[in-house]
Amino acid sequence: xxxxxxxxxxxxxPIARTESRRQVVARMIDLMREAKSRGCHYVAFxxxxxxxxxxxxxxxxxxxxxxxxxxxxxGPETLPLFEEARKLGIxxxxxxxxxAQEDGVTHHYNTSILVDPTGTIVGKYRKVHxxxxxxxxxxxxxxxxEKRYFERGNLGFGAWRAQAAAEKGxxxxxxxxxxxxxxxxxxxxxxxxxxxxIGYNTPIHYPPVPEHDHLQGFHNHLVMQxxxxxxxxxxxxxxxxxxxxxxxxxxxxCIIAPTGEMVAMCSTVEDExxxxxxxxxxxxxxxxxxxxxxxxxxxxxxxxxxxxxGPVEPA
Amino acid sequence: xxxxxxxxxxxxxPIARTESRRQVVARMIDLMREAKSRGCHYVAFxxxxxxxxxxxxxxxxxxxxxxxxxxxxxGPETLPLFEEARKLGIxxxxxxxxxAQEDGVTHHYNTSILVDPTGTIVGKYRKVHxxxxxxxxxxxxxxxxEKRYFERGNLGFGAWRAQAAAEKGxxxxxxxxxxxxxxxxxxxxxxxxxxxxIGYNTPIHYPPVPEHDHLQGFHNHLVMQxxxxxxxxxxxxxxxxxxxxxxxxxxxxCIIAPTGEMVAMCSTVEDExxxxxxxxxxxxxxxxxxxxxxxxxxxxxxxxxxxxxGPVEPA
Numbered sequence: 148x149x150x151x152x153x154x155x156x157x158x159x160x161p162i163a164r165t166e167s168r169r170q171v172v173a174r175m176i177d178l179m180r181e182a183k184s185r186g187c188h189y190v191a192f193x194x195x196x197x198x199x200x201x202x203x204x205x206x207x208x209x210x211x212x213x214x215x216x217x218x219x220x221x222g223p224e225t226l227p228l229f230e231e232a233r234k235l236g237i238x239x240x241x242x243x244x245x246x247a248q249e250d251g252v253t254h255h256y257n258t259s260i261l262v263d264p265t266g267t268i269v270g271k272y273r274k275v276h277x278x279x280x281x282x283x284x285x286x287x288x289x290x291x292x293e294k295r296y297f298e299r300g301n302l303g304f305g306a307w308r309a310q311a312a313a314e315k316g317x318x319x320x321x322x323x324x325x326x327x328x329x330x331x332x333x334x335x336x337x338x339x340x341x342x343x344x345i346g347y348n349t350p351i352h353y354p355p356v357p358e359h360d361h362l363q364g365f366h367n368h369l370v371m372q373x374x375x376x377x378x379x380x381x382x383x384x385x386x387x388x389x390x391x392x393x394x395x396x397x398x399x400x401c402i403i404a405p406t407g408e409m410v411a412m413c414s415t416v417e418d419e420x421x422x423x424x425x426x427x428x429x430x431x432x433x434x435x436x437x438x439x440x441x442x443x444x445x446x447x448x449x450x451x452x453x454x455x456x457g458p459v460e461p462a
Numbered sequence: 463x464x465x466x467x468x469x470x471x472x473x474x475x476p477i478a479r480t481e482s483r484r485q486v487v488a489r490m491i492d493l494m495r496e497a498k499s500r501g502c503h504y505v506a507f508x509x510x511x512x513x514x515x516x517x518x519x520x521x522x523x524x525x526x527x528x529x530x531x532x533x534x535x536x537g538p539e540t541l542p543l544f545e546e547a548r549k550l551g552i553x554x555x556x557x558x559x560x561x562a563q564e565d566g567v568t569h570h571y572n573t574s575i576l577v578d579p580t581g582t583i584v585g586k587y588r589k590v591h592x593x594x595x596x597x598x599x600x601x602x603x604x605x606x607x608e609k610r611y612f613e614r615g616n617l618g619f620g621a622w623r624a625q626a627a628a629e630k631g632x633x634x635x636x637x638x639x640x641x642x643x644x645x646x647x648x649x650x651x652x653x654x655x656x657x658x659x660i661g662y663n664t665p666i667h668y669p670p671v672p673e674h675d676h677l678q679g680f681h682n683h684l685v686m687q688x689x690x691x692x693x694x695x696x697x698x699x700x701x702x703x704x705x706x707x708x709x710x711x712x713x714x715x716c717i718i719a720p721t722g723e724m725v726a727m728c729s730t731v732e733d734e735x736x737x738x739x740x741x742x743x744x745x746x747x748x749x750x751x752x753x754x755x756x757x758x759x760x761x762x763x764x765x766x767x768x769x770x771x772g773p774v775e776p777a
Contacts, residue, residue: 327692355752448618452768
């Protein structure tokens with residue numbers, strides 16, 4: 148049975164601070180319909196896809212912060228996206244800010260969900276690697292306060308079997324900064340993930356080391372291509388792109404084959420869909436050979452990866 | 463004090479089966495002298511640099527196998543390399559097949575050493591990720607019997623402080639297939655390694671998946687560039703290159719900056735030296751910021767990396 152699925156990376160251009168979720172969802176529905184018309188089984192949207200990238204602003208007003216979060220999924224403003232997906236029979240990946248009540252306590256997560264082509268939420272991921280800083284740093288041209296506004300995800304890196312084309316595939320999720328960390332891909336790969344969705348909001352300007360700004364696009368692709376190859380999985384990277392409230396966000400959303408080859412890439416910084424036919428069985432070319440984990444990995448030599456957080460230098 | 467060191471990647475062209483170690487050492491001394499004349503503090507040679515890549519042939523004759531191994535380092539044939547290095551005041555990295563007596567038992571390792579500019583062996587590494595297969599597989603155009611002829615290295619991935627330019631640097635080593643595994647770089651990075659030497663013998667033809675042959679060069683660079691960037695370290699990759707006994711070996715030896723940028727690359731498949739001035743302090747641009755491990759790593763979520771060898775798929 149064929150395990151070829153067609154996937155779309157639905158890049159979003161900038162979202163203004165004043166833009167409502169209804170307006171953004173309308174843009175996403177347009178991309179979803181285009182994806183369906185181009186044969187997609189799944190369409191993937193960026194990280195924090197429903198609003199502007201609010202961690203660029205510092206505030207101590209918790210109500211102002213919470214206004215960027217979703218208290219239910221779907222909620223009244225996102226329900227049309229789910230309804231459209233169900234009508235079209237297309238699955239999707241969506242990133243959003245999640246305000247969760249757990250054991251009577253309020254939590255803030257940078258979250259993504261995987262929705263299968265029947266409209267069912269089959270997986271939820273909460274971002275593990277929160278970048279940036281906790282306190283206001285006025286010297287920066289803009290803030291990156293993910294460590295302030297979010298808690299570290301408490302669900303680990305999951306993997307889910309979900310309907311793909313004729314058969315199910317194994318899907319994983321990650322978000323933005325997670326993609327720079329090889330551990331992310333490896334924990335997914337060790338669960339047999341065949342396709343990972345990774346949404347991102349990446350300012351081209353990195354205030355601590357601005358001399359690396361021109362390398363943002365290179366680094367974005369480098370880490371995803373290496374992660375795809377080293378784990379024999381498809382990777383769909385989806386940007387929020389373009390000049391958003393005076394902050395330039397990297398585009399270059401892409402679909403990467405298990406060989407590490409880029410097979411589709413956005414070339415604008417606007418709403419744009421790129422698609423690719425992805426044969427999940429091609430993962431086996433890597434997973435059964437050069438990256439046959441059961442044959443070649445040597446976990447006894449990897450202990451430092453979990454035994455320490457920071458570096459332990461030789462005497 | 464300056465922590466800029468000049469390093470040379472001394473690629474070797476093919477070594478014939480009939481070529482003696484003395485002949486090969488003479489080639490290496492030529493490259494070492496050229497390195498010194500170009501200001502190098504260290505020069506790096508390939509994996510199994512003293513002989514042809516013998517794991518391409520199957521034999522059950524243990525004496526025939528052992529003849530490819532060194533029983534002492536330096537031995538009579540390699541001593542001139544050490545003497546020349548000491549005379550020139552240049553350090554080096556060298557890969558060779560090691561026949562070791564440990565607790566009265568004979569062991570076979572695929573080994574490398576780091577020799578500092580005073581001629582002292584300061585570090586030894588034994589290859590962890592042995593590729594290939596254990597049994598004769600006649601369907602292959604050539605064998606890749608590393609799993610037969612070598613034992614897995616028993617020293618883990620070490621890191622050593624060694625004299626660099628004005629100050630010491632932290633060096634690490636790996637060999638060939640190790641470079642495809644992100645765990646290799648991470649275990650080095652977690653020990654603060656600022657420069658890793660990685661020698662390789664990489665046939666361009668990969669018998670199990672020949673349709674990937676044209677990607678060998680891409681994969682070679684992809685994994686080393688990602689490893690350099692994700693750990694903020696310089697990487698020196700050194701090939702045995704060219705048509706060796708009817709087997710085409712990949713060249714493209716290179717020096718990669720902590721940004722992941724390739725700053726030097728060989729463009730022949732012969733004996734060739736490329737050099738670069740490497741500022742070890744530039745590692746801090748990564749290690750103190752985007753890859754500040756102590757601030758951003760989340761080891762609790764990485765447990766699968768050591769808890770399983772092969773994949774554990776979802777139900």
